[in-house]
Amino acid sequence: MPLAACNRRLTHCKRLPFRRISLFFFFAVVFSISSCSPSNRLDGYVYYRLNANPTTLDPALITDVSGASIAAKLFNGLVKLNDDLEIVPDIAEKWEVSKDGLRYRFYLKKGVSFINGREVEAQDFKYSFERVLNSKTKSPNTWVFDKVEGEKEFQKGIAKEVKGFKVIDGYTFEIKLKRPFSPFLSMLTMTPAYVIPKEDIDKGTGLFVLKKWLHNRELILERNENYFGDKAKVKGIVYKIIPEDLTAVTEFELGNLDVISLPASAYSKFKKDKQWSSRIISMRGLNTYYLGMNSSRHPFDSANLRRAVSYAIDRKKILETFYENRGRPAQGPVPDLLRKWEIKDNSREGSEYDPRKAKEIIKREGMSGIKAKMYVTADQDVVDLAEIIQSYLLSAGIAVDIKQLEWSAYKDALNKGEADMFWLSWWADYPDAENFLFPLFHSSNFGSAGNRTRYANREADFLIEQGQNALNEKDRNRFYREAEEIIIKESPRVSFWHRTDFLVTQPWIKGYRVYPIYTMDKGMDVRIER
Amino acid sequence: MFGITLCAFFLIKALPGDPVLSLVGERAHPEIIESIKKEMGVDKGFIRQYAGYLNLLAQGNFGTSYYTNRDVLRDIIGKFPNTLALAFAAMLIAVPAGVTLGFIAAYRKDGLIDKCVNAVSLAGLSIPVFWSAIMVMLLLSLKLKLFPPSGTGDIRFLVLPAFVLSVPAAATLARITRTTVADILKMPYINTAKAKGLSSLNISAVHVLKNAIIPIVTIIGLDFGSYLNGAVVTETIFGWDGLGRFTMEGIIKRDYPVILGCIITGTAVFVLVNLITDIAYHYLDPRIRLHAKKS
Numbered sequence: 096m097p098l099a100a101c102n103r104r105l106t107h108c109k110r111l112p113f114r115r116i117s118l119f120f121f122f123a124v125v126f127s128i129s130s131c132s133p134s135n136r137l138d139g140y141v142y143y144r145l146n147a148n149p150t151t152l153d154p155a156l157i158t159d160v161s162g163a164s165i166a167a168k169l170f171n172g173l174v175k176l177n178d179d180l181e182i183v184p185d186i187a188e189k190w191e192v193s194k195d196g197l198r199y200r201f202y203l204k205k206g207v208s209f210i211n212g213r214e215v216e217a218q219d220f221k222y223s224f225e226r227v228l229n230s231k232t233k234s235p236n237t238w239v240f241d242k243v244e245g246e247k248e249f250q251k252g253i254a255k256e257v258k259g260f261k262v263i264d265g266y267t268f269e270i271k272l273k274r275p276f277s278p279f280l281s282m283l284t285m286t287p288a289y290v291i292p293k294e295d296i297d298k299g300t301g302l303f304v305l306k307k308w309l310h311n312r313e314l315i316l317e318r319n320e321n322y323f324g325d326k327a328k329v330k331g332i333v334y335k336i337i338p339e340d341l342t343a344v345t346e347f348e349l350g351n352l353d354v355i356s357l358p359a360s361a362y363s364k365f366k367k368d369k370q371w372s373s374r375i376i377s378m379r380g381l382n383t384y385y386l387g388m389n390s391s392r393h394p395f396d397s398a399n400l401r402r403a404v405s406y407a408i409d410r411k412k413i414l415e416t417f418y419e420n421r422g423r424p425a426q427g428p429v430p431d432l433l434r435k436w437e438i439k440d441n442s443r444e445g446s447e448y449d450p451r452k453a454k455e456i457i458k459r460e461g462m463s464g465i466k467a468k469m470y471v472t473a474d475q476d477v478v479d480l481a482e483i484i485q486s487y488l489l490s491a492g493i494a495v496d497i498k499q500l501e502w503s504a505y506k507d508a509l510n511k512g513e514a515d516m517f518w519l520s521w522w523a524d525y526p527d528a529e530n531f532l533f534p535l536f537h538s539s540n541f542g543s544a545g546n547r548t549r550y551a552n553r554e555a556d557f558l559i560e561q562g563q564n565a566l567n568e569k570d571r572n573r574f575y576r577e578a579e580e581i582i583i584k585e586s587p588r589v590s591f592w593h594r595t596d597f598l599v600t601q602p603w604i605k606g607y608r609v610y611p612i613y614t615m616d617k618g619m620d621v622r623i624e625r
Numbered sequence: 626m627f628g629i630t631l632c633a634f635f636l637i638k639a640l641p642g643d644p645v646l647s648l649v650g651e652r653a654h655p656e657i658i659e660s661i662k663k664e665m666g667v668d669k670g671f672i673r674q675y676a677g678y679l680n681l682l683a684q685g686n687f688g689t690s691y692y693t694n695r696d697v698l699r700d701i702i703g704k705f706p707n708t709l710a711l712a713f714a715a716m717l718i719a720v721p722a723g724v725t726l727g728f729i730a731a732y733r734k735d736g737l738i739d740k741c742v743n744a745v746s747l748a749g750l751s752i753p754v755f756w757s758a759i760m761v762m763l764l765l766s767l768k769l770k771l772f773p774p775s776g777t778g779d780i781r782f783l784v785l786p787a788f789v790l791s792v793p794a795a796a797t798l799a800r801i802t803r804t805t806v807a808d809i810l811k812m813p814y815i816n817t818a819k820a821k822g823l824s825s826l827n828i829s830a831v832h833v834l835k836n837a838i839i840p841i842v843t844i845i846g847l848d849f850g851s852y853l854n855g856a857v858v859t860e861t862i863f864g865w866d867g868l869g870r871f872t873m874e875g876i877i878k879r880d881y882p883v884i885l886g887c888i889i890t891g892t893a894v895f896v897l898v899n900l901i902t903d904i905a906y907h908y909l910d911p912r913i914r915l916h917a918k919k920s
């Protein structure tokens with residue numbers, strides 16, 4: 096064998112083991128890294144996802160859904176909602192409402208303790224509610240108690256206590272209102288109405304206790320073994336903070352999350368997948384998605400033009416195609432689940448798709464070729480929808496210019512009434528039609544208080560107020576119905592749909608329930624069966 | 626630094642949007658909004674706000690977050706090691722991979738390997754991080770189940786974001802290394818070295834690498850400096866609790882103390898990394914020594 100050939104072979108022979116060793120080393124590193132620690136799951140804990148870090152868990156300050164859904168598991172109020180959206184006792188054993196609808200007297204359960212061991216008494220409710228109204232707390236939720244007698248004087252520092260919060264004895268608490276307000280009891284199911292101890296405001300009475308909060312990473316709740324009612328069936332809950340939807344879906348598919356809300360992008364995939372389709376739970380939300388129009392200035396100060404916009408857009412088709420039927424068509428601003436009345440056919444004028452009629456009205460009003468600015472957030476889904484609406488309105492004779500803004504700037508612009516049109520949704524704080532009428536259409540609530548269409552109608556104002564004051568349900572529903580019919584007719588906004596959310600659970604998760612209001616999920620029924 | 630604080634403060638204030646509106650929810654009374662604004666100090670004029678902020682900085686304080694009420698400096702200190710680990714891991718992958726590929730391509734200039742390296746590096750530069758992140762997650766997490774898709778923790782959590790972050794850096798390094806090495810290989814001193822009978826390993830390590838090191842170190846310094854400011858997209862997709870995600874959340878919520886704190890930290894880190902790079906030049910290339918003795 097020539098020497099050169101031998102050398103080549105030798106070199107070749109030397110290289111092969113080196114490559115093999117390198118490859119072996121590479122895979123050894125990869126596998127050792129990938130298996131260097133066992134699964135991080137805590138046994139007996141259920142894993143949920145949050146898309147953002149909760150701002151705070153102080154009931155007086157919470158305004159975000161993440162914070163409120165966790166607080167519901169850590170704290171309790173006087174009353175809560177059951178599965179049928181009825182008000183049932185929580186810490187209050189029973190209550191009485193005076194005939195004039197002004198006094199609410201609550202009789203508290205005995206033996207309910209905060210997690211620091213002290214028993215809950217009536218004075219704790221007085222303290223907790225006054226804390227919300229105290230100007231030092233800077234609570235954005237003072238509106239929850241703004242119907243209570245003496246709240247203004249207390250907030251201004253004129254009075255040392257709120258006259259309307261009265262401790263009758265250790266276990267009896269009374270609230271007196273300035274005027275009858277029918278949704279008041281519903282409002283007491285909200286986060287700001289939870290009770291906290293004066294000596295340690297982080298400690299609640301809830302089904303769970305906050306064990307650990309790693310900012311931007313996870314929150315761990317542990318079962319409260321001293322809970323006054325039936326205890327949770329899981330040892331605890333871990334909330335993983337995962338901002339990205341697709342990452343959350345991947346975590347779920349790997350079994351690292353037990354329940355996720357299906358993002359629109361993953362809905363079709365899961366629905367078609369046999370493994371998951373049967374595990375999808377739908378939840379009809381208490382919400383309304385709508386196209387708002389600034390009713391206080393040209394051009395949408397014309398009710399006829401607003402009605403033309405309503406005629407011009409085929410909402411049903413958009414819901415079926417673009418929105419993949421992930422909602423129910425809206426007849427008006429009040430969600431179907433809260434509307435306890437029928438809308439008269441003649442009041443629904445303007446709520447059906449009729450492009451010919453839309454063009455006629457626009458022509459008659461001399462507004463053909465009119466230009467309008469539509470403000471939307473920069474979310475791709477919303478921008479896509481805005482383009483669909485833009486094309487419908489262009490066909491009708493309205494040229495819409497879409498302006499995208501980041502959420503904070505968007506809200507600021509809407510509050511100032513800068514937008515001609517805008518896309519927004521409203522979700523229930525409490526299950527009462529009033530929540531979809533008073534903040535959104537009463538003329539006292541322009542801008543940040545909710546009425547961003549700047550709609551003002553004295554008759555609608557009067558009817559909404561009458562509904563708030565009505566002492567019986569029949570009258571209340573009549574006033575609300577009449578108010579809603581006026582609003583539908585005057586169309587300060589086009590109500591598109593009530594969104595239905597879809598969640599998917601792992602096979603080992605049993606008893607998981609979804610609720611239309613985030614504060615309703617106390618984490619009571621969910622259990623793990625492997 | 627003073628200039629940066631002034632520019633950052635001015636730009637943040639020029640942004641549309643109101644931090645209080647994001648904070649108070651949907652039904653807050655206007656008087657509550659005003660009182661919160663007053664407490665935050667955002668109702669004052671620009672100069673008074675800026676002077677107040679400088680005063681805070683002088684006391685070594687970045688202020689507290691409008692949303693979480695947490696100390697911004699403490700949060701930054703808490704998150705910085707995560708960002709440092711991610712940046713370091715990304716460079717640990719990018720530098721050997723990029724430099725090796727660049728060397729190979731330069732030695733096989735205009736050959737098949739060179740074309741392949743060119744195509745791969747071009748792809749590495751052009752593919753957006755959010756896409757490569759998703760692909761890597763689907764393949765290595767969902768299909769092969771090798772690494773967790775998200776979270777902050779031990780080395781297992783670090784691999785995917787570090788890999789994704791390293792791709793564009795490796796691609797840049799490969800291209801720079803290839804061009805520089807190819808130029809050096811044409812130099813007469815390389816022929817001299819070959820003529821002297823030096824081994825190709827010796828030539829590569831001593832003569833080529835030593836002369837190519839300056840542009841490589843420059844790129845490493847720039848990439849490392851920018852990664853230390855946080856990789857927003859990578860950190861968000863992989864749920865990595867670093868400065869990038871923290872900054873992004875601050876921007877979205879108009880949390881001015883967080884944004885300013887992150888900008889100031891980022892600037893300081895970037896300046897520091899560049900300073901270290903400049904000092905490294907001094908040792909790596911005698912020609913750019915500032916105080917070289919006159920011959």
